[in-house]
Amino acid sequence: MTNRIKSSALWSGIGLFLVMLAQFVGAQETANPAAIIPGNLLIDNPTLYHLAFRWPVSGDENVNATVQVSYRKSGQAPWNPALPMLRISKQTTGVDGVTGDLFAGSVLNLEPATTYDVRFELADPDGGRAVTNITVATRAEPAENLPGKRRVHVYPADYRGARQEPAAPDLQSAFTNAQPGDLVLLHAGRYAGLFRVSANGTEKEPVIFRAAGDGEAIIDGGGQVDKSVIEIEPGCHYLNFEQLFVRGGRTGIRGLQNNGVVVRRCTISDVLYGISTGATKGSFLCNNWYVADNTLTGRYSHWKKRTHDFFGAGINIAGRGHVVCFNRVRYFWDGISTAHVKLPVPMSWATDPDGAQNALDIYNNDISETVDDAIEADHGLCNIRVMQNRLTDSLVGISVQPCLAGPIYVTHNVAYRFTQAPWKLYIAPTGVVLFHNTTMAAIWRSLCSANTRISNSTLRNNLFLGGREGAHVNVGDARSSMDYDGFDRPIFYNNKPYPTPGDLAAALGQEKHGVVVPADSLVNPPTFDVDRDYALVSVDLRLKPDSPAVDAGEPLPTINDGFSGKAPDLGAYESGRPLQHYGPRP
Numbered sequence: 001m002t003n004r005i006k007s008s009a010l011w012s013g014i015g016l017f018l019v020m021l022a023q024f025v026g027a028q029e030t031a032n033p034a035a036i037i038p039g040n041l042l043i044d045n046p047t048l049y050h051l052a053f054r055w056p057v058s059g060d061e062n063v064n065a066t067v068q069v070s071y072r073k074s075g076q077a078p079w080n081p082a083l084p085m086l087r088i089s090k091q092t093t094g095v096d097g098v099t100g101d102l103f104a105g106s107v108l109n110l111e112p113a114t115t116y117d118v119r120f121e122l123a124d125p126d127g128g129r130a131v132t133n134i135t136v137a138t139r140a141e142p143a144e145n146l147p148g149k150r151r152v153h154v155y156p157a158d159y160r161g162a163r164q165e166p167a168a169p170d171l172q173s174a175f176t177n178a179q180p181g182d183l184v185l186l187h188a189g190r191y192a193g194l195f196r197v198s199a200n201g202t203e204k205e206p207v208i209f210r211a212a213g214d215g216e217a218i219i220d221g222g223g224q225v226d227k228s229v230i231e232i233e234p235g236c237h238y239l240n241f242e243q244l245f246v247r248g249g250r251t252g253i254r255g256l257q258n259n260g261v262v263v264r265r266c267t268i269s270d271v272l273y274g275i276s277t278g279a280t281k282g283s284f285l286c287n288n289w290y291v292a293d294n295t296l297t298g299r300y301s302h303w304k305k306r307t308h309d310f311f312g313a314g315i316n317i318a319g320r321g322h323v324v325c326f327n328r329v330r331y332f333w334d335g336i337s338t339a340h341v342k343l344p345v346p347m348s349w350a351t352d353p354d355g356a357q358n359a360l361d362i363y364n365n366d367i368s369e370t371v372d373d374a375i376e377a378d379h380g381l382c383n384i385r386v387m388q389n390r391l392t393d394s395l396v397g398i399s400v401q402p403c404l405a406g407p408i409y410v411t412h413n414v415a416y417r418f419t420q421a422p423w424k425l426y427i428a429p430t431g432v433v434l435f436h437n438t439t440m441a442a443i444w445r446s447l448c449s450a451n452t453r454i455s456n457s458t459l460r461n462n463l464f465l466g467g468r469e470g471a472h473v474n475v476g477d478a479r480s481s482m483d484y485d486g487f488d489r490p491i492f493y494n495n496k497p498y499p500t501p502g503d504l505a506a507a508l509g510q511e512k513h514g515v516v517v518p519a520d521s522l523v524n525p526p527t528f529d530v531d532r533d534y535a536l537v538s539v540d541l542r543l544k545p546d547s548p549a550v551d552a553g554e555p556l557p558t559i560n561d562g563f564s565g566k567a568p569d570l571g572a573y574e575s576g577r578p579l580q581h582y583g584p585r586p
Helices: 171-177 501-508
Strands: 018-025 036-038 042-044 051-059 066-073 086-088 102-107 115-123 129-137 150-154 182-186 189-192 195-197 207-211 217-220 228-232 239-242 245-254 262-264 267-276 290-292 295-298 313-316 323-325 328-330 334-337 358-363 366-368 373-376 382-387 390-399 408-411 414-424 432-435 438-441 458-460 463-466 471-473 481-483 491-493 496-498 522-524 540-543
Touching (some): 051 358, 102 382, 295 313, 313 328, 366 373, 491 501
Parallel strands (some): 189 217, 195 228, 217 245, 245 267, 267 313, 290 323, 334 373, 373 390, 458 481
Antiparallel strands (some): 042 051, 086 102, 115 129, 491 496, 522 540
């Protein structure tokens, strides 16, 4: 099996690719350099809830073409609107060393294991248009509690009870010799050492390593500082690690050039990196990992005492199609990190069917007590989704330092009680899409981009509250816009203060529908004493019924469909609905 997994293997057996209709008119028939010429539409790795696409183009030198997107369950009517694709070019990015001429975008918040028709309508006022329909499916969530085709038992070296057969002589033998479809059951006890996994499953018959259920199955690396406790050898695919306790290494579980790996309901501790997909380039990246419902605890319980020689991350993801959800992460340098693309990025990324560092999902994670960033969403290329996470008690909430092309969709996150700021929009990020976030600063700014400027970015329906210095945002181009956001402090737009959203709207046309939202119009906002630790459940950032943020938002397709009232509410929570679930599910 090659490392460039495609077709049904790439989409968990359900992805379909069918170009149903393509009409390319006008652009091919004109020499007008402002007219657009479309290339071949590319489908990036589908995930459980999202579909991702890239559409390379040429021409359109004034970058005024657009692509409208609609979707439906396959064969059903009517079509539903989705968010438009983002135009990416050398004129729209502020990041040196990143080139490419294309549109990119995701259809968000769909249903797993479901086939959809998606329509793309490209139009350029200067000439050239195209309509393309495709049919593609979301992935299914990897099945839990699979019985396995064959059961193999493993016992720790000091085990003295009755043994079931067949049994592997030791854990390393099981990691080496397991066959597709095997369920390898690790019985309670301590398995000391560092282990390499060379077994190889298939998409339909993964190899499953699971605790046997008679107590904690502990894989103990003995406190190594430069080795992985479990290292998956390159080229080994479709491996499941479930309900295991892993501790005492530089990395708990590390893969490199592996596809379809599942890490679920594991407890990983005393490590610098909890789970890592490695960081190679191009087709050698990992694909389609599913990392869910794990509890990860790092070595930095003294997280407030920041030094400059720390490193590590609870979950470290590089590649394509990964889903990282419902994990509890604390006491690491970074909570979840994507920072693996090195500049300069070759122009081929835009047209390479495999791409690099795209179609990644990070959602419903519960992250706290990190030395640096709760989520370090740095160096992603396109179609990165950071959604519905709870982030607190760290230096910074979400870092986008930078996004190299976009879009990066950052939606419905709650972030509060930081020793610095909820946002780190540094190093000229481009293609940042902030929708429906509720963030509160402790010390520094409620929204900050330092001295660099965001470009090609859109902010809608957010609550940016708190911070001694108010909300700072530096914008570098006319393609960026802010509106329908809520603030309780002055806004510093390109370093100039505006006391209210109305003042900013009157001066520059930004935040025409922005509102002032006092922090006490939230149910139970956080207390900001950085010298104390608080229970996460003591904070409730839902809106009170009389909050000015109620019904103050803009409708956004696939983002806030089904809102109650006259319009969507600002922030992460729609009034009257229960709180999101963060961290491991029951």
